[in-house]
Amino acid sequence: MTERRLIQNFRGMRAILWAGPDFAPDTLDRTLARLGVETARMEEVDLAGLDRDRDVLFIDGDQPLAPEVVLAPGSALPLVPGIGIVGIEAPSRLKLLTEAGVTALLRKPVHAATVYSALFLGVNNFRRLRAMETRLAEGERRRNGRRFVIKAVVALVRGQGLDDDEAYARLRRESMRRRLELEEFCEALLLEGGGTIPAGWPTVSREPMDHRHATYPDDDGRRDGVADADGGPCGGPDQARRA
Amino acid sequence: MTVTAFPIGLLISTAGPYAEASTGMLAGALLAVEAVNAGPLPVRLVPRFGDPRGELARYAALGDEMLAAGVRHVVGCYTSSSRKEIIPQFEKADALLWYPSHYEGFESSPNVVYTGPVANQHLLPLADYLVRHVGQTAFCVGSNYIWAWENNRVMRDAMAAAGGTVLAERYFAVGSTDFDQVIAAILAERPAFVFNTLIGVSSYRFVRDLRAACGRRGLDQPAVLPVASCTLSEPELAAIGPGAMDGHITSSVYFASLASPENDRFRAAYAARHPGGPAVSADAEATYVAVMLLAQALAAAGTDEIGAVKAAVGRQVLRAPGGEVAIDPETMHAALTPRIGRSNAAGQFDILAEAPAPVRADPYLIGSASRFGALAPRPRLRIAS
Numbered sequence: 001m002t003e004r005r006l007i008q009n010f011r012g013m014r015a016i017l018w019a020g021p022d023f024a025p026d027t028l029d030r031t032l033a034r035l036g037v038e039t040a041r042m043e044e045v046d047l048a049g050l051d052r053d054r055d056v057l058f059i060d061g062d063q064p065l066a067p068e069v070v071l072a073p074g075s076a077l078p079l080v081p082g083i084g085i086v087g088i089e090a091p092s093r094l095k096l097l098t099e100a101g102v103t104a105l106l107r108k109p110v111h112a113a114t115v116y117s118a119l120f121l122g123v124n125n126f127r128r129l130r131a132m133e134t135r136l137a138e139g140e141r142r143r144n145g146r147r148f149v150i151k152a153v154v155a156l157v158r159g160q161g162l163d164d165d166e167a168y169a170r171l172r173r174e175s176m177r178r179r180l181e182l183e184e185f186c187e188a189l190l191l192e193g194g195g196t197i198p199a200g201w202p203t204v205s206r207e208p209m210d211h212r213h214a215t216y217p218d219d220d221g222r223r224d225g226v227a228d229a230d231g232g233p234c235g236g237p238d239q240a241r242r243a
Numbered sequence: 244m245t246v247t248a249f250p251i252g253l254l255i256s257t258a259g260p261y262a263e264a265s266t267g268m269l270a271g272a273l274l275a276v277e278a279v280n281a282g283p284l285p286v287r288l289v290p291r292f293g294d295p296r297g298e299l300a301r302y303a304a305l306g307d308e309m310l311a312a313g314v315r316h317v318v319g320c321y322t323s324s325s326r327k328e329i330i331p332q333f334e335k336a337d338a339l340l341w342y343p344s345h346y347e348g349f350e351s352s353p354n355v356v357y358t359g360p361v362a363n364q365h366l367l368p369l370a371d372y373l374v375r376h377v378g379q380t381a382f383c384v385g386s387n388y389i390w391a392w393e394n395n396r397v398m399r400d401a402m403a404a405a406g407g408t409v410l411a412e413r414y415f416a417v418g419s420t421d422f423d424q425v426i427a428a429i430l431a432e433r434p435a436f437v438f439n440t441l442i443g444v445s446s447y448r449f450v451r452d453l454r455a456a457c458g459r460r461g462l463d464q465p466a467v468l469p470v471a472s473c474t475l476s477e478p479e480l481a482a483i484g485p486g487a488m489d490g491h492i493t494s495s496v497y498f499a500s501l502a503s504p505e506n507d508r509f510r511a512a513y514a515a516r517h518p519g520g521p522a523v524s525a526d527a528e529a530t531y532v533a534v535m536l537l538a539q540a541l542a543a544a545g546t547d548e549i550g551a552v553k554a555a556v557g558r559q560v561l562r563a564p565g566g567e568v569a570i571d572p573e574t575m576h577a578a579l580t581p582r583i584g585r586s587n588a589a590g591q592f593d594i595l596a597e598a599p600a601p602v603r604a605d606p607y608l609i610g611s612a613s614r615f616g617a618l619a620p621r622p623r624l625r626i627a628s
Contacts, residue, residue: 005615008608008612008614009607009609009612009613009615009616010614011609011610034573034574035607035609036610112351112352113330113350113352116349116607
């Protein structure tokens, strides 16, 4: 895996402050402005329109807080990077910030000299954790598909008299040729053959896998840290995901 | 007209590993205090001195003493570590530190006015000049603290953006003087230039030893292995000594050799006040500028309450020896004029390039780098010779 590049300039980002009415935002606003970050209040924004490449949440842990409001579906992380603002250091309040998936803290009263560090850690830790979540989900999905690979190998060994290494190599070669993951390819192949390898394979004329799209609902692995404005190190999305 | 006296602190080391630079700071500060006290502004400055001798713990102790005595404005600190050491005290006491030194940026304390240059005013112009006019490969040698670490990080990014490479980074404890191994490595690598972030005695020794090692191999060091830095100043050239003081490339917002009426007056006054030295330097000029700006802001505010002084300093413009200086009210950093100089055998700098106008400080490089830190193209300095 290529080294994840760190964001160090936050200009153009938007800080969304989720805080109670008694929070004094002056130092935070002023310091963020120096960093080129605009600010908005939580009640002014539509959560559905948040952009994790642009937005960052500052969450005041001292207010009544329902962490699930900001969590991304199926994730332990918020929709966008979250930075906790801690006044009362009671476990009950810290627990809520943890549940909201914050990846950095600011202590009250907010001190100008800590804001850049909190942004740096909050945004970059979020990106790192999110990439790990994506990789875990992908690993899990592939693990679930391994049984189709085993079935396809067994079917080839039985049906075409290959040994298991040869059968595996052939499946792998064919999946790569079709630019499909091995697991997806084997699943589709078995589906097409009604639980076994279609007769005459691999000279089938029709591409299997019409029933699934070859991309994934979460495309973040491609976006985060790969296709950035600096043209970072990148082997192309196919190589990165399929190798 | 009512003339008001204000106490100010001068927290400046005259001994220790970077005394060559900081002694110049004190000389500049004293010149400015006397100029203010003899001048037309309705303020008189009553300085209180503290000499930390380059020891971190003494900065804190002396800073505390000044603040306890009611001083609200202190001019001083050379290294970032000393500044960071005392900032909490200044924030607690709601006092203002006037920090005249160049530094690496990434700070904007509400209790500091930064009158020295940051990376977009010293390091980026230097990196730009070096890759355009010297070469594409760098060997970085530095003192093992934040100044060198962060400058080398920026240099690495700047070199990468220009298609160049940093071949190696080597760090030495502040005060180190044994450079045989790293000089052997440099001679083996043969970079286009050496980027020197060593400070004080380490820097002088390194430059002398590199010159000698090149000499033994028949190499003309300034021509084939020039040493570049953002720190080397005129008094430090004297400390390096006559055999090795020439041919070094420095990025600075001030050189004593600048030709301007303001600088002529400054040099003359400085020479009259400090006939025995130290030589006029960027550190002396920057500290002079800090005290003059402080005096102007005190006069405009009519009080030394720091909120009023901070508001007032943002409205001041000073025709300084190094050109016009103004403080950006948003960042409390100075707009300054970047220049590149090359040292000569007379212990002065020949100016190679300069910005056509003062450049606003960008302490967090938000206008100079991409979100991943890659450095954007910059306007080139005007070639002066």
